[in-house]
Amino acid sequence: MKFYRSHILIGIDNTSLEAGVKEIEAALRTELDKNNLSDEINILETGSFGYFGTGVSMMVYPEQTTYVDVKVEDIPEIVEEHFLKGRKVSRLILNTNLLKKYNFNYKRRIVLDNSGKIDPENIEEYIGLGGYEAWEKALINLKPEEIVNEVKASGLRGRGGAGFPTGLKWSFTAPIKAEQKLVVINADEGEPGTFKDRLIMEGDPHKLLEGLMIACYAVGATKAYIYIRGEYKLCIERLEKAIAQAKEYGILGENIFNSGFDLDIMIKIGAGAYICGEETALIESMEGNRGEPRSKPPFPGVKGAWELPTVVNNVETIANVPAIIKNGAAWFTEHGVEGCTGTKVYTMMGDVNLPGLCEVDMGTPLRTIIDQYSGGMKDDRKFKGALVGGAAGVFLSDKLLDVKMDYNSLEEYAAVLGSGAILVMNDDVDMVEMLWSVIRFFRHEACGKCSPCTKGNEVLYTLVSKFRNGEGCEEDLDQMIEISQAMLDASFCPLGQSLIMPVKSAIENFREDFLMKIK
Amino acid sequence: MKTLADLKKIREKAQQEMKLRSSNTRIKIVIGMGTSGIATGAREVMKTIMDEVASRQLSDVIVTQTGEKGLSSMEPVVDIIEEGKPTITYGNMTAEKARKMMAEHVVNGKLVNDYVVAQN
Ligand SMILES: Cc1cc2nc3c(=O)[nH]c(=O)nc-3n(C[C@H](O)[C@H](O)[C@H](O)COP(=O)(O)O)c2cc1C
Ligand code: SF4
Numbered sequence: 001m002k003f004y005r006s007h008i009l010i011g012i013d014n015t016s017l018e019a020g021v022k023e024i025e026a027a028l029r030t031e032l033d034k035n036n037l038s039d040e041i042n043i044l045e046t047g048s049f050g051y052f053g054t055g056v057s058m059m060v061y062p063e064q065t066t067y068v069d070v071k072v073e074d075i076p077e078i079v080e081e082h083f084l085k086g087r088k089v090s091r092l093i094l095n096t097n098l099l100k101k102y103n104f105n106y107k108r109r110i111v112l113d114n115s116g117k118i119d120p121e122n123i124e125e126y127i128g129l130g131g132y133e134a135w136e137k138a139l140i141n142l143k144p145e146e147i148v149n150e151v152k153a154s155g156l157r158g159r160g161g162a163g164f165p166t167g168l169k170w171s172f173t174a175p176i177k178a179e180q181k182l183v184v185i186n187a188d189e190g191e192p193g194t195f196k197d198r199l200i201m202e203g204d205p206h207k208l209l210e211g212l213m214i215a216c217y218a219v220g221a222t223k224a225y226i227y228i229r230g231e232y233k234l235c236i237e238r239l240e241k242a243i244a245q246a247k248e249y250g251i252l253g254e255n256i257f258n259s260g261f262d263l264d265i266m267i268k269i270g271a272g273a274y275i276c277g278e279e280t281a282l283i284e285s286m287e288g289n290r291g292e293p294r295s296k297p298p299f300p301g302v303k304g305a306w307e308l309p310t311v312v313n314n315v316e317t318i319a320n321v322p323a324i325i326k327n328g329a330a331w332f333t334e335h336g337v338e339g340c341t342g343t344k345v346y347t348m349m350g351d352v353n354l355p356g357l358c359e360v361d362m363g364t365p366l367r368t369i370i371d372q373y374s375g376g377m378k379d380d381r382k383f384k385g386a387l388v389g390g391a392a393g394v395f396l397s398d399k400l401l402d403v404k405m406d407y408n409s410l411e412e413y414a415a416v417l418g419s420g421a422i423l424v425m426n427d428d429v430d431m432v433e434m435l436w437s438v439i440r441f442f443r444h445e446a447c448g449k450c451s452p453c454t455k456g457n458e459v460l461y462t463l464v465s466k467f468r469n470g471e472g473c474e475e476d477l478d479q480m481i482e483i484s485q486a487m488l489d490a491s492f493c494p495l496g497q498s499l500i501m502p503v504k505s506a507i508e509n510f511r512e513d514f515l516m517k518i519k
Numbered sequence: 520m521k522t523l524a525d526l527k528k529i530r531e532k533a534q535q536e537m538k539l540r541s542s543n544t545r546i547k548i549v550i551g552m553g554t555s556g557i558a559t560g561a562r563e564v565m566k567t568i569m570d571e572v573a574s575r576q577l578s579d580v581i582v583t584q585t586g587e588k589g590l591s592s593m594e595p596v597v598d599i600i601e602e603g604k605p606t607i608t609y610g611n612m613t614a615e616k617a618r619k620m621m622a623e624h625v626v627n628g629k630l631v632n633d634y635v636v637a638q639n
Contacts, residue, residue: 104588104639116551116588116598127526128533136526202553203586234554249529250522257523356591 004042006083007061012045019055020072027072031079041083067092091380103372108335109359110343111319115203120238123245126206132251134326138214139259142325147218148174151321153329155341160186160277160314161392161418162494163407173219173301173309181221182310184286185212185318187228187235188270188277191390192441193421196345197315199357201228201235204319205242209265211321213252216263219311224265227282229272239267274445275495279312281447292449293493316345316420336362340406344417348374350424351381363404366396370424381426385510389418391438392498395431397509416501431510432517436464438502446495453496456487460499467517477507477514541602545579546625548572549598553587560613561595567614568597571621580625593636599624610636 010016010025025043032038055069065088067078074092081087106113118125126132138147152167173181185208189197201208208226216224228236243265246252254262273291275281280294283305304310320342324332333341340362346369348355353375360373366386370376377383386396388405394415396403403409407417425434443457463480466472484500491497507514541547550556550565565584572580590596593610597617600606607630609620616634623629 104590104637106639112589115586116596117549117585119583120586121584124529124533124536127530128537132526133530136523140523199553199587199589203588232554234557250525257526354590354592356593357587357589359589 002039002042004040006041008041008043009046009059009061010043011057011059016056021056024056024070024072024075027075028079031075032083035079035084037079037083063088065093105358105360105373108343108361110323110332110335111200111207111316111345112203112357112359113323114207115199118204120203120205121241123206123242123249126204127249130326131206131322132210134322134324135210135213135251136257138217138325139257139261144174144218144220147214147325150329151218151324154320154324154332155329155336155339156317156320156324156332157340157407158314159316159320159344159420161191161389161416163417166313166317169301169313170215170219170311172299173221173311176302176309178309180223180308181219182305182308183212183216183219183221183224184279184282184305184310184312185224185226185228185315186277186279186282186312187226187232187315188282189229189232189315189419190272190274190277191392191419191421193349193423194347194390194419196347196357196420198232198235200315200319200345201232202238205235205238206246207319207322208239208315209242209246209252211318212265213263214321214325215311215313215318217261219309221311222262222264224263225268225286225305226265227268227270227276227286230269231272236267236269243267273447274441275447275493278493278495281493282312283310292447293495295492337404337406337409339408344405344420346373346420346422348422348424350386350422351378351426351429352376352424353378362406363409365402365404366422367401369405369422370401374424377424377426379426381428384425384427384429385431386425387423387434387438387502388421389416389501390421391441392416392495392501393418393421394501395434395505395509399509414501415505431506431513432464432467435502435506436461436468438506439464439499442495442499450490450492450496452487452490453492456483456491456496456499459483460503467514470517470519472514472518474515474518477511481507543579544581545601546581547598547600548580548582548625549585549600550582551587551594551596551598552584553594555587555591556594556596559594563614564595564597564612564617567617568621571618571625575621575626577625590636596636605638607635608637608639609634 032041057068059066078089081089148167148170156166157163158166187197212224252263268286270276276285276291278293279300281291285291286305300310300312302309336342342362343359344362345359347357352370358373383398387393388396410417439460443461446453446457448454460483463476481504484503487496488500548568550561552561568582595612597609597612598606620631623631
């Protein structure tokens with residue numbers, strides 16, 4: 001039998017066949033021949049290695065080096081470096097360490113602590129893990145004021161974008177005497193790239209219900225709505241199931257636990273307009289009207305849906321409430337930083353190795369979020385910038401990689417946490433294109449009620465398109481900032497008011513990208 | 520209408536059942552059935568695993584579903600939970616991979632390293 005110093009195993013499966021494994025194998029044979037290595041190195045075909053990377057993978061024995069995503073162009077380098085010189089081609093090596101060490105951060109999770117662990121369609125699993133203990137404690141042992149105070153003391157701030165203190169919001173509505181008060185859960189989740197609320201609702205629907213029940217009792221609401229976007233079919237299905245189960249178990253309904261407290265929770269389905277995530281437009285839409293914002297005051301907490309005092313809170317905000325009531329405000333403040341307690345759920349997108357979702361303490365720097373919880377930069381590329389907070393967010397440059405991610409720290413840099421969407425971009429990304437797509441989004445979503453926003457978005461779109469077509473000039477940049485500033489001053493609602501953030505930050509932090517497009 | 524005492528009973532029963540289940544169960548297989556998981560084929564993976572459990576008559580294995588844990592780019596994700604061992608997370612699962620995982624890991628106790636994406 002012939003003796004080979006090395007064996008190369010090539011994985012053959014549908015993915016690799018599609019990626020042209022046969023040509024790559026042929027190229028490898030030719031290249032080995034060319035270097036007179038065919039007698040020393042053996043090529044074998046094998047089944048799928050099952051790596052998540054797409055394309056062609058090969059494993060080299062005896063050293064067991066695995067190369068992934070190999071292309072025909074890579075073959076000469078592999079043969080020369082690995083088989084002639086004995087040096088591994090590190091850029092093609094599968095980085096399994098990264099994945100084996102992947103950190104879900106379960107120990108610090110608050111809102112997603114059950115997600116990925118329990119069966120969301122089985123109320124008993126939730127109860128068995130201590131679910132509805134907070135509800136029981138609230139209803140039986142605590143007065144509504146005590147709950148409001150506990151939430152105030154916890155420092156919980158709204159996770160829907162604005163970061164308004166939740167306990168304070170509740171304290172405006174709680175003392176109002178009214179025949180009926182409402183709590184509405186904002187599950188519209190319209191911010192591009194954000195899907196954290198979806199994971200909470202489909203992974204642990206009872207947590208949202210429990211938080212909502214506590215909120216209702218605290219402010220004296222006997223009716224609650226979950227306003228949810230229609231695309232979230234699985235969430236709707238699981239929430240409906242969860243509501244039915246809670247009723248069946250007597251956790252929800254009339255005279256709950258003989259306390260005399262009645263509560264009904266209903267689901268309202270939205271049609272997917274971005275503006276309907278804004279609380280007053282959401283209320284209009286709930287009432288069956290066109291989704292346009294109302295002027296504030298009166299604030300919804302005083303006069304909201306059907307003129308009733310209405311507390312509107314985001315899904316993630318409310319999902320924090322059971323843990324606060326069960327473990328106390330002091331426990332909650334051990335998470336996060338001063339002025340910004342608890343955790344934050346981020347949706348990670350773009351050029352990271354493991355896009356998806358993570359829940360980390362407030363105040364965790366962007367660098368840590370990328371490196372430890374998202375697998376680092378994809379292909380070890382250089383970080384160029386990140387769009388933080390969704391479309392109505394800010395383009396951050398690498399200068400802010402170490403800034404703490406919380407409402408207060410980011411405010412110092414005129415940035416926002418927003419809904420927690422983070423789009424990571426490598427040095428290949430053209431910020432002109434990015435800003436163009438953000439403005440295109442706003443131009444499409446402006447509701448048409450006021451002209452500064454409707455017209456402003458049109459003009460911004462024309463100007464940014466000029467750069468795309470190589471027709472822009474420096475004055476256009478100044479004009480774009482000026483227009484966004486005017487929109488901030490004159491638009492009716494926060495949608496039009498927020499263009500200043502992406503526009504100004506893109507132009508100031510990545511001016512080079514725009515100048516490069518000037519002919 | 521249920522009373523507080525009833526809730527307490529349910530809680531104890533649920534905890535008891537969970538304990539009982541874990542003492543009778545050698546391995547718990549948990550499949551991520553969130554939107555991303557289902558969109559990438561989690562239902563088929565789940566069905567394959569159930570079929571394997573049935574055809575191999577594995578009485579000490581339970582199969583359940585859960586939501587998404589955050590590793591969206593690796594869905595469908597399957598967790599193998601064994602008492603006293605780290606939880607093994609398999610990613611990018613297919614029916615075929617699930618069959619291999621059942622034969623090698625669940626039956627013979629050997630990890631299918633190639634598919635493992637996390638150990639916690
Ligand atoms: C254009 C626009 C879109 C919004 N979209 C959402 C949304 O999708 N989900 C959400 O929770 N809040 C959204 N908000 C914020 C809400 O108006 C409101 O502040 C929030 O629901 C309050 O809940 P919180 O205090 O718990 O954050 C949006 C605001 C604006 C101006
Ligand atoms: S700012 Fe834009 S979204 Fe808001 S009311 Fe005016 S047109 Fe509508």
